[in-house]
Amino acid sequence: MSLPFLLEIGTEEIPDWMIIPALNNLQDMFQALLDQHVLGGKVTAVDATPRRLVLRAEGLLDRQADVEELVLGPPTSVGAGAAAGFAKKMGTTADQLVTQSTAKGEYFSFAKRTQGQATSAVLARELPNLILKIQWPKTMYWNDKATRFIRPIRWLVALLGDAVVPFEIAGVKSGNITFGHRILGKPSISVTIQDFEDQLRTNGVILSANERREKIEAGISVRIKPDPDLLHTLTYITEFPTPILGSFDRSYLDLPQEVLVTVMRHHQKYLSVEDADGKLAPHFIAVMNTNADPDGLVRHGNERVLRARFNDARFFWDQDQKKALTARLEDLKTVTFQAKLGSYYDKTMRVVELVKQLGGDERAALLCKCDLTSDMVKEFTDLQGIVGGLYAQAQGEPEDVWRAIYDHYKPLSMEDQIPSTAAGRILSLADKYDTLVECLKVGMTPTGSRDPFGLRRAAQGIVRIIVEGRVTSAPPLEGEFLRDRVEYYFRDVRGFAYDEVRACMAAGWADLLELETRLVRVQAVRLTPDFEPIAASFKRIKNILKQAQFSDSTFHANLLEPGPERDLYEAILGTQGQPLESRIGPLRPKVDLFFDKVLVNAPDPNIRLNRLALLHNLLTEFSDLADFSEIVTERQS
Amino acid sequence: MSTPLTFQETVLRLKQYWSDRGCILQEPYDVEVGAGTMAPETFLRVLGPQPYSVAYVQPSRRPADGRYGDNPNRLYKHQQLQVILKPAPTDVIDQYLGSLKAIGIDLSKHDIKFEEDNWEAPTLGAWGIGWQVMLDGLEISQFTYFQQCGGFELDLVPAELTYGLERIVAFLQNVDSVYDIEWTRGVQYRTVRHLEEYEFSKYNFELADVGMLWQLFDLHEKECQRLLKMPDTVLPAYDQVLKCSHVFNLLDSRGAISVTERVGVIGRVRKLALGVATAWMKRNEAAA
Numbered sequence: 001m002s003l004p005f006l007l008e009i010g011t012e013e014i015p016d017w018m019i020i021p022a023l024n025n026l027q028d029m030f031q032a033l034l035d036q037h038v039l040g041g042k043v044t045a046v047d048a049t050p051r052r053l054v055l056r057a058e059g060l061l062d063r064q065a066d067v068e069e070l071v072l073g074p075p076t077s078v079g080a081g082a083a084a085g086f087a088k089k090m091g092t093t094a095d096q097l098v099t100q101s102t103a104k105g106e107y108f109s110f111a112k113r114t115q116g117q118a119t120s121a122v123l124a125r126e127l128p129n130l131i132l133k134i135q136w137p138k139t140m141y142w143n144d145k146a147t148r149f150i151r152p153i154r155w156l157v158a159l160l161g162d163a164v165v166p167f168e169i170a171g172v173k174s175g176n177i178t179f180g181h182r183i184l185g186k187p188s189i190s191v192t193i194q195d196f197e198d199q200l201r202t203n204g205v206i207l208s209a210n211e212r213r214e215k216i217e218a219g220i221s222v223r224i225k226p227d228p229d230l231l232h233t234l235t236y237i238t239e240f241p242t243p244i245l246g247s248f249d250r251s252y253l254d255l256p257q258e259v260l261v262t263v264m265r266h267h268q269k270y271l272s273v274e275d276a277d278g279k280l281a282p283h284f285i286a287v288m289n290t291n292a293d294p295d296g297l298v299r300h301g302n303e304r305v306l307r308a309r310f311n312d313a314r315f316f317w318d319q320d321q322k323k324a325l326t327a328r329l330e331d332l333k334t335v336t337f338q339a340k341l342g343s344y345y346d347k348t349m350r351v352v353e354l355v356k357q358l359g360g361d362e363r364a365a366l367l368c369k370c371d372l373t374s375d376m377v378k379e380f381t382d383l384q385g386i387v388g389g390l391y392a393q394a395q396g397e398p399e400d401v402w403r404a405i406y407d408h409y410k411p412l413s414m415e416d417q418i419p420s421t422a423a424g425r426i427l428s429l430a431d432k433y434d435t436l437v438e439c440l441k442v443g444m445t446p447t448g449s450r451d452p453f454g455l456r457r458a459a460q461g462i463v464r465i466i467v468e469g470r471v472t473s474a475p476p477l478e479g480e481f482l483r484d485r486v487e488y489y490f491r492d493v494r495g496f497a498y499d500e501v502r503a504c505m506a507a508g509w510a511d512l513l514e515l516e517t518r519l520v521r522v523q524a525v526r527l528t529p530d531f532e533p534i535a536a537s538f539k540r541i542k543n544i545l546k547q548a549q550f551s552d553s554t555f556h557a558n559l560l561e562p563g564p565e566r567d568l569y570e571a572i573l574g575t576q577g578q579p580l581e582s583r584i585g586p587l588r589p590k591v592d593l594f595f596d597k598v599l600v601n602a603p604d605p606n607i608r609l610n611r612l613a614l615l616h617n618l619l620t621e622f623s624d625l626a627d628f629s630e631i632v633t634e635r636q637s
Numbered sequence: 638m639s640t641p642l643t644f645q646e647t648v649l650r651l652k653q654y655w656s657d658r659g660c661i662l663q664e665p666y667d668v669e670v671g672a673g674t675m676a677p678e679t680f681l682r683v684l685g686p687q688p689y690s691v692a693y694v695q696p697s698r699r700p701a702d703g704r705y706g707d708n709p710n711r712l713y714k715h716q717q718l719q720v721i722l723k724p725a726p727t728d729v730i731d732q733y734l735g736s737l738k739a740i741g742i743d744l745s746k747h748d749i750k751f752e753e754d755n756w757e758a759p760t761l762g763a764w765g766i767g768w769q770v771m772l773d774g775l776e777i778s779q780f781t782y783f784q785q786c787g788g789f790e791l792d793l794v795p796a797e798l799t800y801g802l803e804r805i806v807a808f809l810q811n812v813d814s815v816y817d818i819e820w821t822r823g824v825q826y827r828t829v830r831h832l833e834e835y836e837f838s839k840y841n842f843e844l845a846d847v848g849m850l851w852q853l854f855d856l857h858e859k860e861c862q863r864l865l866k867m868p869d870t871v872l873p874a875y876d877q878v879l880k881c882s883h884v885f886n887l888l889d890s891r892g893a894i895s896v897t898e899r900v901g902v903i904g905r906v907r908k909l910a911l912g913v914a915t916a917w918m919k920r921n922e923a924a925a
Contacts, residue, residue, distance in 0.1 A: 012730060013768060015753035140766040140782055142725065142794045154727065183744050237750055268774055286774060288748035298748045301773025308710055308813065334892060339900045
């Protein structure tokens, strides 16, 4: 018999951004549970709203198959008494035993049959643990301290076919009772596997996130600024989303668009509306978690909140203009950068110095953090830098200066662009470099997912700005942390093979532009037929030198024997000064022949040492380009 | 639509509502605090194994938020209705929604959402998990399940509900400035509170004597430390913590705390708060 299964974990509102990873985790663990306990069946669907995680599976057995195994007892030679003892231990009688021949002789044995358990019993036993093992970024307890989840669990639906799988978590018993939308639905609705989604729908809950997203999109009839992340959030903070169009007074459009969009997006979760030319229009889309706004109260309420927010922003703007950015520099002494690293004033002075060394715009560096004391940034922290840039512009600073300030937090993510001007790139680079170096200096190295100062992002920004911005005057790059980011960038972002990245970085990575050039060359030369064999030989050479504990030794050409050894030497000599690309072809057969015919470990220690020196010289020939022994080859010798 | 409630009617309705659900009604604590959470009715009562449910309006002073009475939404002192339900009942959210109905909000005509917003007060060694409650895009409440307070993991998890009364009433009365709220029929919030906002903004930002404040801080700190060494003085010791905390906020709004000092001063307040919590817990255990 094959049964369907339904699990619904009913909770209080789960943060939207945690839902998808949790669903994936639940799906994987439940499938593993079915497989481990041989219950048959496959997870067919997972879905969620803020108040419920739902999993469906099909094709479960109603019980595990019985298992028969042959248990070996005492040898038949020991007689009936031992047989009876064994039978008793197996819970049977001696006449049920059989004789089994083995290489060591004949043994009493018993075909022990373990009855499969009912699926429902296995699930009832395993589900509480499984549910509580779902991984969340931060959990809480609400009933007993040992039971932790993302938010309190308030109901559990667990059905195998028509029957409830009975278990309990923190005082909540599983059943067939679900809860509808807080306002549109009823509490306590009894459901079956078949009518579950329909019952939810009748009670104001659209279980499918895709359907909710489509409902939002279908309900928008104006042109919006595309914002997939916000749309995702809106999909997962609602059980029954309905978009509404609101408006604000055109006069607010005098405020910088960045400010308006930030207020709408980050603070109110509104989608911005654009006119036919792509310019911001005096409207917004809010997404309600209900079905309608019959009296326009929701629209009115949202418009009122937005008006207050925009008024604040306008007030902040006017207020902030009363004190120029330059006059705010002193105030940075009271703004903490980091407890161990002093104030933003201290940081500013370091960044100014660095920007000076790198040939950037010192004025921009001096003013870049001054917006931190503005009311606008205190209220809308996401706008740091941008506000400073806008204020600098309004206060008559040259374009080079205000643009550099405006851009200097960029890139904020892998997708974000690097600063648009040279001065902006230098300033951003210097700021991030200072943050990184200073934080690492006081031991604030990120661990695991903890990176409170965004050092990974800073390091990634440094790498991208240098490489993509073609910055030739970069500060010195060193240390394991930065090295990892460089490796990550070229490998995962730029798509170079990991061994090429390692090989090239082994030859140095302080100059990222030069590293990039080498990577491009190595990538190209790798496609030629002689490359892999020679790389394999290089690996071999490295091993030989290592085993021989070769440090350094003068090479004497006169000690070379004629034949493959001298041939190799002459091939090296003959191609010296040529680029790698044209040396590999002539060198490869000579190297192969050398290893075929020449014994490195010659009985005469002088010859041996000289051969090692020859190989060492060969290896160092290309060492400023890459360490080819890092290349992973088919022919590992 | 019926006439919206006045400020004081809203307070009365909410108090009645929570009184009907078994809460002790307390009056505001009479030492300056930055939030209802800091009143001993919350900070101390959430500790230990005894159930306790209480509601009170707490005038909350945040010197740096003052705007001389010029800003329609920002206040140096605002009124919070604070509700502690310890332990949190399983239908706590429904109870909360019921309280909104009690003040005349027809939820079928509005949009209500619970958006992630965890709360943390490092100075109190306290944190919790919860939401900001959004009504038609307006944050009207903070809803928190306390997890830790005074550095102690809590035996019974309380739900803390805080209502931003000015915001809620401005919403109910559909006015854009809190000063236009009708406090009681014919009397505006402006009449009752504007002068206070103006004068205290002036004091907090311009006039407070920094030297004296530092002295006060030291004195209250010493007094707290002294009391913590004695038996049966946990509550008086906690008053001294609150005094320190308020003095710290004043110094902050005067721009008198440098970066290097800041961390140290916060650490001092925190140490006192944790000391009080420890003393409270010890007494609890002794009584058990």
